[in-house]
Amino acid sequence: MQASSVEIRKVNKFYGPFHALKDIDLSIPPGKVTCLIGPSGSGKSTLLRCMNFLEEYDSGEVRIDGQLIGYDAPGKRMSGRKLREMRRSIGMVFQQFNLWPHMTAHENVAEGLIRVRGLSKADAMTRAADALAKVGLADKMGNHPSRLSGGQQQRVAIARAIAMEPKLMLFDEPTSALDPELVGEVLNVMKTLASEGMTMVVVTHEMGFAAHVADQVAFLEKGELVDVDTPSGILHHPKDARIQSFLRTYHERNSF
Amino acid sequence: MDIAVFQQYGPALIKGFGYTILCWALGTVFGMMLGLVIALIQRYSPRPVRWIIQIYIEIIRGTPFLVQLFVLYYGGPLVGLRLDALPAGLLGLTIYSSPYFAEIFRSAFRAVPLGQIEAARAIGMAEPTIIRRILLPLGLVSALPALVNFSIILTKETVILSMITVPELMYQVSRMSTETFRYLEANLVLALFFWALVETISRVGRRFEARITKHLIERT
Ligand SMILES: Nc1ncnc2c1ncn2[C@@H]1O[C@H](COP(=O)(O)OP(=O)(O)OP(=O)(O)O)[C@@H](O)[C@H]1O
Ligand SMILES: [Mg+2]
Numbered sequence: 181m182q183a184s185s186v187e188i189r190k191v192n193k194f195y196g197p198f199h200a201l202k203d204i205d206l207s208i209p210p211g212k213v214t215c216l217i218g219p220s221g222s223g224k225s226t227l228l229r230c231m232n233f234l235e236e237y238d239s240g241e242v243r244i245d246g247q248l249i250g251y252d253a254p255g256k257r258m259s260g261r262k263l264r265e266m267r268r269s270i271g272m273v274f275q276q277f278n279l280w281p282h283m284t285a286h287e288n289v290a291e292g293l294i295r296v297r298g299l300s301k302a303d304a305m306t307r308a309a310d311a312l313a314k315v316g317l318a319d320k321m322g323n324h325p326s327r328l329s330g331g332q333q334q335r336v337a338i339a340r341a342i343a344m345e346p347k348l349m350l351f352d353e354p355t356s357a358l359d360p361e362l363v364g365e366v367l368n369v370m371k372t373l374a375s376e377g378m379t380m381v382v383v384t385h386e387m388g389f390a391a392h393v394a395d396q397v398a399f400l401e402k403g404e405l406v407d408v409d410t411p412s413g414i415l416h417h418p419k420d421a422r423i424q425s426f427l428r429t430y431h432e433r434n435s436f
Numbered sequence: 437m438d439i440a441v442f443q444q445y446g447p448a449l450i451k452g453f454g455y456t457i458l459c460w461a462l463g464t465v466f467g468m469m470l471g472l473v474i475a476l477i478q479r480y481s482p483r484p485v486r487w488i489i490q491i492y493i494e495i496i497r498g499t500p501f502l503v504q505l506f507v508l509y510y511g512g513p514l515v516g517l518r519l520d521a522l523p524a525g526l527l528g529l530t531i532y533s534s535p536y537f538a539e540i541f542r543s544a545f546r547a548v549p550l551g552q553i554e555a556a557r558a559i560g561m562a563e564p565t566i567i568r569r570i571l572l573p574l575g576l577v578s579a580l581p582a583l584v585n586f587s588i589i590l591t592k593e594t595v596i597l598s599m600i601t602v603p604e605l606m607y608q609v610s611r612m613s614t615e616t617f618r619y620l621e622a623n624l625v626l627a628l629f630f631w632a633l634v635e636t637i638s639r640v641g642r643r644f645e646a647r648i649t650k651h652l653i654e655r656t
Binding site: 295 | 549551552555559560562563565569570573574577651652
């Protein structure tokens with residue numbers, strides 16, 4: 181599998197006067213899993229969405245395999261066509277799944293192959309079926325999203341992304357909207373993907389996933405990237421007081 | 437009741453009803469199309485364009501249909517727009533209804549979750565494709581009840597076309613009334629025909645709605 185790298189240099193993002201991302205520097209190595217953690221409102225989603233330019237950053241650089249995304253040069257916006265071209269090889273999975281409710285699971289996955297990749301309907305349907313089989317949903321292809329559980333919907337969303345053969349996958353809290361018993365099936369699909377050497381950036385509150393699957397963990401707070409390290413460096417031997425306090429709160433909430 | 441009157445005026449009344457249905461159907465279709473175009477332009481244009489469209493909407497919604505029709509039919513020739521009664525009536529209905537339909541579409545588009553649009557953008561789908569494949573199908577579904585509702589209101593606006601001599605039902609009923617003094621019978625016919633039309637539209641609308649929302653309703 182081809183896997184992309186992401187280089188983030190001095191990225192700043194403002195919402196009006198609010199400084200949401202402050203001089204973020206982060207390297208995402210190819211074929212590795214990077215988890216973004218941090219308190220609510222710290223800018224994790226914003227940073228993730230800068231990587232496929234769903235969110236415009238105001239200054240700095242986000243480079244995918246060396247190519248600047250969103251801008252041709254600093255301050256000069258890239259054409260829509262070029263941006264779409266780059267987005268084709270970046271898959272994204274959202275907290276709310278965001279499947280298209282008027283299409284079946286099969287059609288949801290085939291849609292991008294037909295409309296973006298230009299495949300014939302027959303080829304697209306075959307490839308879509310393969311992708312759905314890979315996430316364990318071969319028997320649910322004909323269901324509309326309203327007839328699927330949350331975990332199944334999220335797996336369809338992952339199939340929709342991987343069917344496009346991305347070189348980078350972005351996940352924004354993929355299990356946060358799920359009932360606890362459905363979290364495992366989605367994490368398992370993600371683990372498989374990781375083991376195949378996909379570059380993955382995962383915003384998550386699943387510290388177990390971060391500890392066991394991530395190659396590096398980045399901690400954000402108030403728009404600042406506080407630290408990047410190995411999972412055990414961040415989760416077991418945190419140097420910064422802000423990370424220690426975040427983990428303390430996390431453990432208190434999750435112990436009983 | 438005098439059956440002989442109906443024997444004499446029946447064919448004219450039925451023909452008038454035919455014109456009423458024609459005017460209503462075409463006025464609704466064209467009005468919806470114009471409304472849809474307006475809503476799309478409003479969604480995707482820069483501020484000055486949206487501003488101009490808003491003024492159009494305010495003017496059309498702020499004036500009575502009869503006034504618009506007179507301006508179009510009697511004022512049109514002054515600027516070289518010479519239309520027969522029927523085309524003038526259809527154009528009038530289209531213009532009159534377009535801002536209402538535009539508002540219906542505008543709010544229906546806003547009801548399409550942004551996440552579903554972003555999911556399409558994230559895989560690199562072009563904006564026109566997103567409109568065609570995501571925004572329109574989902575927007576139309578949520579707009580449908582309001583669209584049916586407003587097209588029912590429009591059935592009754594067609595009677596105003598009689599004022600510029602379009603030979604629709606109201607026109608025939610007025611003629612029958614003044615020629616025979618049978619106001620009650622004539623207006624009962626009018627009421628009956630309109631009731632039948634409105635009832636049909638709302639039934640068809642509801643059935644259509646049930647069909648296209650079948651897959652969209654969350655199982656609980
Ligand atoms: N469109 C917006 N307009 C204004 N402020 C915004 C917007 N989107 C996000 N913000 C603000 O930017 C900050 C970072 O938001 P972001 O969604 O990235 O946080 P997050 O770390 O993903 O939080 P969560 O864990 O709750 O998802 C928040 O304070 C939020 O209120
Ligand atoms: Mg978030």
